[in-house]
Amino acid sequence: MNEFELIRHYFAAARCAQGGVGVVRGIGDDCALLAVPAGEQLAVSTDTLVAGVHFPDACDAFLLGQRALAVSASDLAAMGATPLAFTLALTLPSASEAWLAEFARGLQQMAENCSLALVGGDTTRGPLSLTLTVFGRVPAGQALLRSGAQAGDLLCVGGELGDAAGALPLVLAQRDATPEVAEPLLARYWSPQPQLALGQALRGRATAALDISDGLLADCGHIASASQVALHIELARVPLSAPLRAFAGEEQAKVCALGGGDDYRLAFTLPPALLADIQRDWPEVRVIGRVLAGSGVQLLDAAGQPIEPPRGGYQHF
Amino acid sequence: MNEFELIRHYFAAARCAQGGVGVVRGIGDDCALLAVPAGEQLAVSTDTLVAGVHFPDACDAFLLGQRALAVSASDLAAMGATPLAFTLALTLPSASEAWLAEFARGLQQMAENCSLALVGGDTTRGPLSLTLTVFGRVPAGQALLRSGAQAGDLLCVGGELGDAAGALPLVLAQRDATPEVAEPLLARYWSPQPQLALGQALRGRATAALDISDGLLADCGHIASASQVALHIELARVPLSAPLRAFAGEEQAKVCALGGGDDYRLAFTLPPALLADIQRDWPEVRVIGRVLAGSGVQLLDAAGQPIEPPRGGYQHF
Numbered sequence: 362m363n364e365f366e367l368i369r370h371y372f373a374a375a376r377c378a379q380g381g382v383g384v385v386r387g388i389g390d391d392c393a394l395l396a397v398p399a400g401e402q403l404a405v406s407t408d409t410l411v412a413g414v415h416f417p418d419a420c421d422a423f424l425l426g427q428r429a430l431a432v433s434a435s436d437l438a439a440m441g442a443t444p445l446a447f448t449l450a451l452t453l454p455s456a457s458e459a460w461l462a463e464f465a466r467g468l469q470q471m472a473e474n475c476s477l478a479l480v481g482g483d484t485t486r487g488p489l490s491l492t493l494t495v496f497g498r499v500p501a502g503q504a505l506l507r508s509g510a511q512a513g514d515l516l517c518v519g520g521e522l523g524d525a526a527g528a529l530p531l532v533l534a535q536r537d538a539t540p541e542v543a544e545p546l547l548a549r550y551w552s553p554q555p556q557l558a559l560g561q562a563l564r565g566r567a568t569a570a571l572d573i574s575d576g577l578l579a580d581c582g583h584i585a586s587a588s589q590v591a592l593h594i595e596l597a598r599v600p601l602s603a604p605l606r607a608f609a610g611e612e613q614a615k616v617c618a619l620g621g622g623d624d625y626r627l628a629f630t631l632p633p634a635l636l637a638d639i640q641r642d643w644p645e646v647r648v649i650g651r652v653l654a655g656s657g658v659q660l661l662d663a664a665g666q667p668i669e670p671p672r673g674g675y676q677h678f
Numbered sequence: 679m680n681e682f683e684l685i686r687h688y689f690a691a692a693r694c695a696q697g698g699v700g701v702v703r704g705i706g707d708d709c710a711l712l713a714v715p716a717g718e719q720l721a722v723s724t725d726t727l728v729a730g731v732h733f734p735d736a737c738d739a740f741l742l743g744q745r746a747l748a749v750s751a752s753d754l755a756a757m758g759a760t761p762l763a764f765t766l767a768l769t770l771p772s773a774s775e776a777w778l779a780e781f782a783r784g785l786q787q788m789a790e791n792c793s794l795a796l797v798g799g800d801t802t803r804g805p806l807s808l809t810l811t812v813f814g815r816v817p818a819g820q821a822l823l824r825s826g827a828q829a830g831d832l833l834c835v836g837g838e839l840g841d842a843a844g845a846l847p848l849v850l851a852q853r854d855a856t857p858e859v860a861e862p863l864l865a866r867y868w869s870p871q872p873q874l875a876l877g878q879a880l881r882g883r884a885t886a887a888l889d890i891s892d893g894l895l896a897d898c899g900h901i902a903s904a905s906q907v908a909l910h911i912e913l914a915r916v917p918l919s920a921p922l923r924a925f926a927g928e929e930q931a932k933v934c935a936l937g938g939g940d941d942y943r944l945a946f947t948l949p950p951a952l953l954a955d956i957q958r959d960w961p962e963v964r965v966i967g968r969v970l971a972g973s974g975v976q977l978l979d980a981a982g983q984p985i986e987p988p989r990g991g992y993q994h995f
Contacts, residue, residue, distance in 0.1 A: 391756035411804035439708035487728035492809035
């Protein structure tokens with residue numbers, strides 16, 4: 362098999378992943394064709410991951426395949442979109458059969474997990490990088506935007522934060538930990554679970570939403586800016602996992618949760634009356650603050666007094 | 679301005695390009711939102727261009743911006759799709775203000791030319807490469823595919839071939855030529871004009887179509903294979919431009935036209951009765967052969983006898 366046949370062979374499985382309705386024509390022509398049901402709109406997002414910038418040069422191809430698609434699918438969750446399909450642009454220095462087989466297996470596993478069908482792409486020779494474009498569908502006018510937060514809303518997150526940033530010393534093999542600590546942290550880095558069902562449930566309920574990729578404070582800044590409101594975050598209410606606390610310590614865990622990024626959990630604003638309904642199905646959803654008139658993001662201590670974010674470094678690529 | 683502000687600033691103009699109907703929400707949220715009119719489908723294509731592989735490491739940023747979008751838009755032409763929007767994933771070693779300004783200007787010019795609106799993307803640090811994903815709309819069931827060619831159809835191309843491949847010694851500054859020769863050849867390499875209007879006119883008429891990117895013989899092989907037919911090409915009917923003949927010589931011009939690629943002209947199969955109608959509006963359309971029962975692509979001499987493709991090297995990246 363030549364390089365292109367290899368790629369076709371290994372990606373055939375991901376192509377078969379069920380993408381719900383809407384994939385009229387996938388790989389094999391000049392374009393893929395998608396059908397969008399009447400009354401719905403198409404949500405589109407593009408993300409690039411570059412070796413040595415977004416993931417270690419030497420990493421497990423299976424895990425990379427999982428992570429690349431999860432990162433992109435999380436943008437569909439943030440809009441409340443129902444997953445449909447994706448394209449993959451893969452740039453590789455050389456086509457190792459073993460690498461491709463493992464990468465395609467990881468991609469396929471996440472594709473099935475997210476109900477996304479591979480419908481097209483491009484394979485080129487060059488320094489390792491991946492650009493994924495994901496497609497979802499959402500009823501017209503119901504997409505979750507960053508811009509609708511209202512004074513009086515609660516500020517919520519979809520679960521514990523900071524694990525992926527905290528895991529970086531493990532990802533880079535700079536530190537060791539016991540399996541009970543290392544395994545959950547590495548899983549949160551390598552195979553984050555896009556909160557697709559939560560996002561869909563928030564349609565018509567959340568007033569603003571996004572997925573946390575730049576870090577809680579930075580991403581809350583995006584909501585505050587787009588919605589022209591102020592967000593107050595109570596530090597003590599930001600949920601931290603037990604493995605993160607054990608591995609990084611209490612102070613560094615807070616640093617990771619506030620600024621580390623790569624969480625791919627949803628942050629959203631919600632009228633208070635709707636909280637019980639959401640938490641019944643998603644008990645991991647936590648209220649971490651509230652929306653006020655004003656601008657910017659303010660961190661508060663347990664007494665409700667403004668504080669500076671705790672200082673500390675976290676690993677960057 | 680920091681890097682991200684710079685990029686937002688320079689791409690603001692391309693964002694404003696008119697993308698026809700359908701762009702509900704562009705840059706600025708987790709996803710862009712596209713509306714597809716009832717009865718239409720969305721055509722999607724992704725292409726990656728890597729520095730040193732698909733274009734010279736040192737090249738004019740304005741020309742690169744034009745070429746990158748033209749290459750992708752040509753896939754919409756090949757499906758007969760009406761252009762709608764595109765996303766840009768740009769990986770850059772560093773963000774030079776002058777480079778970004780010129781690149782964005784070239785991108786914007788081609789975006790206006792093709793009626794494509796920039797609706798999203800990603801900017802990352804790394805070795806220079808670009809991945810563009812283009813979106814078009816097409817009435818359901820009317821997209822031009824590679825698979826419908828019928829014995830008895832004519833094989834046509836959308837104009838002269840080989841100019842872009844022939845231009846490579848000029849692109850790489852390995853040879854000189856007079857302006858009358860160099861300018862048209864370089865223009866065909868750096869700013870190919872996607873045959874969008876021709877593609878739309880071929881809907882319901884052409885039985886199969888694609889855009890020539892791998893070279894005429896290879897791309898005709900794709901039609902033959904997808905349609906399960908044989909294609910016969912008469913070498914003497916393959917249209918060659920005067921500048922290509924002058925620059926490369928008659929034999930090498932044929933080599934470029936048959937195998938060089940990067941033409942981004944349409945190749946399509948057409949029932950003979952429809953030819954006059956197409957050529958009235960597109961006089962540059964030429965019949966180069968015909969479709970027969972069988973398989974594969976056969977080159978013929980002027981007497982209709984099978985011949986081998988002329989041999990000769992063309993520059994590769």
